[in-house]
Amino acid sequence: MTGRPPKRQRIEPRFHDGESGSLDMRLTAEDRPAAGQRPNAPRKAKPANRQNASSGSRSGPARRKSAKSRRGKGGRKRRGGNSRLLRFVKRGAYWSAVLGIWGIVVVAGVLGYYAAHLPPTSEWAVPKRPPNIRIVSASGHLIANRGDTGGEAVRLEQLPHYLPEAVMAIEDRRFRSHFGIDPIGLARAVFVNASSGRLVQGGSTLTQQLAKNLFLEPDRTFSRKMQEVVLSLWLEQKFSKDEILEMYLNRVYLGAGAYGVDAAARRYFGKSARLVTLNEAAILAGLLKAPSRYAPTNNPKLSEERAQTVLLAMHDAGYIDDDQVKVALAETATIVANRQTSSENYVADWVMELLPGYVGSIDTDVIVDTTIDLDLQHAAERSLRTALASEGGKLAVSQGAVVTLDGSGAVKALIGGANYARSQYNRAIHARRQPGSAFKPFVYLAAVEQGLTPETIRVDEPVRIGNWAPQNYTRKYRGPVTLTEALSLSLNTVAARLAQEVGPARVIDTAQRLGISSPLQKNASIALGTSEVTPLEIAAAFVPFSNGGYGVVPHVIRSIRTMKGKLLYSRKGDGPGRVIDPYSLGAMNRMMAETLSTGTGRAAELEGRPAAGKTGTSQDFRDGWFIGYTGQLTTAVWIGNDDNSPTKRATGGSLPARIWKDVMVAGHDGLPVSALPGIYEAPVQVAEPAGSGLVPPGRIGDDPGRPILPEPGKGRGPLNLLQRIFGG
Structure with missing residues (x-):
């Protein structure tokens, strides 16, 4: 008979209960994607019957143990460690952000708090930089910067x-x-x-x-x-x-x-x-x-x-x-080297004193153009320092000052002391000192304007004016001398007589007309320079002798401009006009030229160049002066001590005269030789005011020509006057 397959017993699936042949629904390692494999990748085929897949079939617990072993000993640990690190990073980032935000809030709050203590922002403005004053020489070279x-x-x-x-x-x-x-x-x-x-x-x-x-x-x-x-x-x-x-x-x-x-x-x-x-x-x-x-x-x-x-x-x-x-x-x-020690700082300081009077307050950088010749400035500084270093100790002299002006009154050099670093006091501008015999030219000019001439005779002998009995430096007397001799040799007795003749008031008027501005005492001793003056003003008062008789206003500032070129100030105008008539000018220049040729200022004589001047020595040798000029420049030199202590017989004809010569030689380098004004001019006769025999002072400023100013009691004809002026 045909056989039918044997009927098999149906086995129902059920969850594992510990018995063999049961179905285990839990995933194994093979059920999971391998590393790097996509989750939906096809899985490897499994045996239909796990129990028959191999002779060494395992129970559920055994398979779970095997799966764990296949995952490796550190698999779960590695995955858990990475997870914890990731959570830590996330939390750190979160709290950092939180703290950062709160930090910004706190900082903003703190800044806001302190900002509230500041003025309103509408009032905030960058303050202007303090202005700089650039002071330059006549050639445009920097002298100094001034300002904060x-x-x-x-x-x-x-x-x-x-x-x-x-x-x-x-x-x-x-x-x-x-x-x-x-x-x-x-x-x-x-x-x-x-x-x-x-x-x-x-x-x-x-x-x-x-x-x-x-x-x-x-x-x-x-x-x-x-x-x-x-x-x-x-x-x-x-x-x-x-x-x-x-x-x-x-x-x-x-x-x-x-x-x-x-x-x-x-x-x-x-x-x-x-x-x-x-x-x-x-x-x-x-x-x-x-x-x-x-x-x-x-x-x-x-x-x-x-x-x-x-x-x-x-x-x-x-x-x-x-x-x-x-x-x-x-x-x-x-x-x-430290520019703060150089003499230009005396000039710069003076400019800063003058500046407000020219432009008021300054709120921007400016350039001040001055009249200073830096080469001459440095030459004058070297001359003064060298002289004081070599002879100052021997003569007990510690300080000095030098001022040089041209014929217009422009200051070409100004030295206010021996060393700026040690003392910033500007003696050339501010120090009032007795000029001694350097004041005598004003006495002689007053006398010449009253009719005396360079050949007028006066007797050098002991003289007493009230309780005052002036004496000569040498304590000797020459007897009858011309005014030229008396001035060149600086005879005190003759100067005192002349001051008494014309009167102290007329001497003061003459000095002030030429430029002396310091108070002057109206007494007989004014003839010997007992009233104090500054080096600058007496130098300015000598300039009319060099420029043809015209008064000047000493000045150092030519113009002031902003850095952008806007003109704030420019010097215009001249001085007070003519202050010495041509005849008197010629007479004075002839007399003062003798001071350098045969008189007390021989140490200052300039070879091959006409010059004139006057020495000055105050009482007890406290001050030494030489003030002289050519047809182009006028220079005043002073030496002494700030405490007014006496020097060791330092006279105007010694150290000051030598300093003056050095400065003037440097100042005339390259300049043509120029005659002193009026010294070779012959006088021209003009009518005299009836009954007086003298030319009124008012005629001086009007410049009516060259008046004949006769000596009282002498002949008044032109021939007589020519003989007295030129001799014979």
């Missing part, structure tokens, strides 16, 4: 590029990228300072430093620091980076009273900041850390080391290459 800064304001584009780069490299390398505050630099500074246990680095940016310099006091408090931050943020919002950098470079303090890079460049290198070299720029940038400590004038070696640090910082920042570093390191900066 000591230098000019320079535009950023006028500076060599490596100067601002040096500052940024050493002070604020991320200046161009930060917003006024440098968080990176601040964090680094905090870390370095915390690690070292002391303040090593600062975190302030250039903007913060500018804010502090512009608006805040230098105290180190938390409140000031927060206000500095607020103002820095405002500056960054208000101005461009270039504008901030320019303001900083023009205002930062760099030692020795110099504010701004131009002032510092002039102070240390004697040049504008526009012209500094790379090495000099590094020196200036190095000063920012500690101006006094790194100043090349105080410690050249330390300054050089600091400059090398700046150069390396510039190289690291990419501003300069290897070759530029090598060239700069090989360069030696030339440090100028």
Whole structure:
């Protein structure tokens, strides 16, 4: 019979209950995607009957154990570790964000609190830089910068590029990228300072430093620091980076009273900041850390080391290459001597005294054009210093002054003392001293205007005027002498007689008409210069003898302009006009020329050049003077002591005469020889006022010609007068 397959017993699937042949519905390792396999990839086929798949069939627990072993010992641990790390990172990021937000809120609150203590932002404004006064010579060379800064304001584009780069490299390398505050630099500074246990680095940016310099006091408090931050943020919002950098470079303090890079460049290198070299720029940038400590004038070696640090910082920042570093390191900066010791500072100080009277208050940089000849200024300074150094000790003289003017009254040189660094007192302008016999020309001029001549005879003999009995320097008497001899030899008795004849009041009027402005005592002793005058005013009063008889107003300022060229002041006009008539002028020049030829001023004689002048020695040799002139220049020299103590017989014909000669030789270098005005002119007869025999003083200013001024009691004809003037 056909056989039918045996009927098999149906086995129903059921969950594992520990018996063999049961169905295990749990996943095994093969049921899971392998590493890198897509989840929907086809799975490897399984045996239909797990029990018959192999002779070594395993129970459920055995298979679970096998699956665990196939997963590897560290599989679950690795997955759990990665998960925990991920959760940690997420939580860290979350809380960092939270803390960052709260930090911003707190910082903003703190800044807002301290900002509230500042004036309203509508009132915030960058204060104007203090104006600089640039004082220049007649040829345009710098004499001095005056003002709170000591230098000019320079535009950023006028500076060599490596100067601002040096500052940024050493002070604020991320200046161009930060917003006024440098968080990176601040964090680094905090870390370095915390690690070292002391303040090593600062975190302030250039903007913060500018804010502090512009608006805040230098105290180190938390409140000031927060206000500095607020103002820095405002500056960054208000101005461009270039504008901030320019303001900083023009205002930062760099030692020795110099504010701004131009002032510092002039102070240390004697040049504008526009012209500094790379090495000099590094020196200036190095000063920012500690101006006094790194100043090349105080410690050249330390300054050089600091400059090398700046150069390396510039190289690291990419501003300069290897070759530029090598060239700069090989360069030696030339440090100028301290300009604060030079005599030009007396001129600069005087200009600053005069300036408000010309232009009032100044709120911008200006240029003051002066009449000073710097070559003559330096020559006069050398002459005075050399003379005092060689003979000052021997003669017990410690001070001196020199003033030189041209025929218009323009001051060409002015030395106010032996050494400006030791004493800034300007003796040429402010020191009133007894002129001694240097005052006698005013006495003789008054006498000549009253009719006397150079050949008029007076007797040199003992004289008494009231209780006063003047004596000659030599204590000897010559008897009858001409006025020319009496003046050239500086005979006191004759001068006293002449003052008595014309009257002290007329002598004072004459001196004031020529330019003496100090108070003069109306007494007989005025003939010997007992009333005090300044070197400047007596020099100005002698100028009419050199320029043809015209009074002058001594002046040193020619014009004042802003840096943009706007004219604020220009000198116009002349002096008071004619103050000596031509005849009197010729007579006086003839007499005073003898002082240099045969009289007390022989040490001042100029070879091949007509000159005239007068020596002066005050009582007890306290003052020595020589005041003289040519047809082009007039110079006054004074020596003495500030405490008015006597010298050791220093007379006007000794040291002052030699100083005067040195100054005048230098001053006339290249100038043509010029005759003294009026000395060779013959007089012209004019009518005399009836009954007086004298020319009224009013005729002097009107210049009616060359009047014949006869000696009282003598012939009045032209021939007689010519004989008396020219002899024979």
